[in-house]
Amino acid sequence: MADAQTAMTQLKEVYGDSIVELTPLNGTPRLQVKKDAVPQVAHYLHTHPNLLGALSLLWAVDHRPRETRYEILYLFTLAERKDWLLLSTDLHGEDRLFRSITPHIHAAEWYEREIRDLFGLIPIGHPDMRRLVRHEHWPKGSHPLKKDFRWDTVLERVQGQHVFRHIEGEGVFEVAVGPIHAGIIEPGHFRFSVAGEPIMQLEIHHFWKHRGVEKLFERQQLTEAVPLAERVSGDTTVGHSLAYCQAVETLMQVEVPRRARYLRSFFLELERLYNHLGDVGAICNDVAYALAHAHCGRMKEQIMQLHDRLTRSRFLRGVNRVGGVGSDLTNEQLTQTVAELDGIEPDFTELEKIVLADASLADRLETTGVLLERIAWDHSVMGVVGRASGIERDIRRDHPFAAYDELPPKVVLYRYGDVRARMRVRMDEIHESMRLIREIRQRIPQGPIVVQPTGEPAPGTWALSAVEGWRGEILYMVMAGENGGIHRCKVRDPSFVNWPAIQWAVLGNIVPDFPVINKSFNMSYAGNDL
């Protein structure tokens, strides 16, 4: 298996005429590929047994007004050492066409449709050219991330209707769910084709919550956009703000103090803890096991109240800032936190035993909503969902950030890929997070918690950052604009990648099991729709 350097050499040997090596971006090798060769190069990188690159991010940049060109960039994670490799290709002048890699790489499907909607660039050869982000009532030619599209444009409403994929045949009918659902959850539309009870096809129609987050970033200053990042997905406040801050810090060459890095890990693990606790309960609740829900809800609330006492915010808002963290914790507060967790852990372990020993619960959760490892890999699925399907990826270990270079986490891995595996990943990670928090309390160094960033990065320079949030890999690409502004900020919540995988996990399951399957994925709609 190859690391990024040998992968690059190998690609250059095979496709020497079509690729040019660029200067690496903060250690990540970059290759510029001729537009027409992109599908072949990507396919080779994705399937060659030495490389097995998984597509991690695909995004576009409109370089106007500095240059009249669009750039499309592909970030791959190589199989063995999880090294990153960047491919890019340019569209010059009035060129609006690029070659789709979706026929070779499933994971590119939504990304390319997103680029088409937001930039008006056409992925030639894409098997599904329907709109994704812009619903059909948006007027033609409205592509919000183009630089000549004003951020406050008032969109007129035109006629148009989404066309779903249909399955036809005797006894086949469709069940439409959403956008507004029965519980207190976010809006999204699910269209099931069923014959009797089993699901034959599910189509997810999302982006009801599209708020224009990426365009709003472009109106902000680099050092001041943290509150917006915190509101990309409220339940991942720390994950998103941390990923944003790290990207800007790389860009501005800020060295974050050690103590701040420990505090960032501390808060990130607290965020993982309360969300996982809530999810374990919610999964049980969706198969009418209310007891676990009540207990988990109580423990989750306990942690959120702790957050409120520590940071004046139940969601840990205001914790991260560019250059470090916003407020320090006293030794007493750290000790109190650990004491609180010492109370919750045996409480949770007791519940865990009850839940795992329950035969009726196992009956509902085992073999339900199986996501096969092969399908998970094809779609670049990661995070909790991936680790329940045998995809061993964890940014905390693979690309250590914050204090994880000194606090390597144990990566939890299950292979069954069913609802129960996803629940067990969460259960194990709850214990692991508690262990990490205890370790942070013991090892946290004294010192400053923030450095003031100085200077302005040159317009057009950019940086990537990755954080293992509680759902999975959160990726940010931040490109500096004029006068300390933001030219482009690509936000990628793990939900955007994992949502399409549900369409496969539900096949053959009965419709009444959909809620629990969906809950076991527990994807963010806000983070997906942006």
Place this chain on the structure above:
Amino acid sequence: MLRFIMKSLKTGVVTGQHPNAEAPQGPISPEAAKNTKPFRRSLAIREVDTGSCNACEMEMNALANSVYDVERFGVHIVASPRHADALVVTGPVTVNMERALKDVYEQTPDPKIVIALGDCAINCGMFKGSYAVTGPVERHIPVDVRIPGCPPRPVEILTALQKLREGTG
């Protein structure tokens, strides 16, 4: 089964174990007091998210946990607007959700009230002016009660609902 019962006995009652509300809730208007009169003993709520960051949803969900247990006040969350007395709307109303919000409002039987929950619902918050946002909520449907906060804490929502119950300002 024994473990199950022991766990519950050991845990005891946790309801009410939360700090008190700090942020003062503005007085409810006389019209809102009048509109909520039919629902003072029992209020069926349908929550509608029009593009929030999902923090408001989490706090609404928290209301139903055993610590806040909103049902003890006769407030319950229902699964359909047709069962609802009140719509709790969160989010700045995105372009894509505008039609759905109006539909839900129309399908909620009269008499009804609308509660705008969180800063986004009240004034679009950080998303004000975006091409993808057409809110705030009151631009599209009449709003009776506003509960500010980003997001409001569950106890603050609870206090606001209590005020409605009592019909006082």
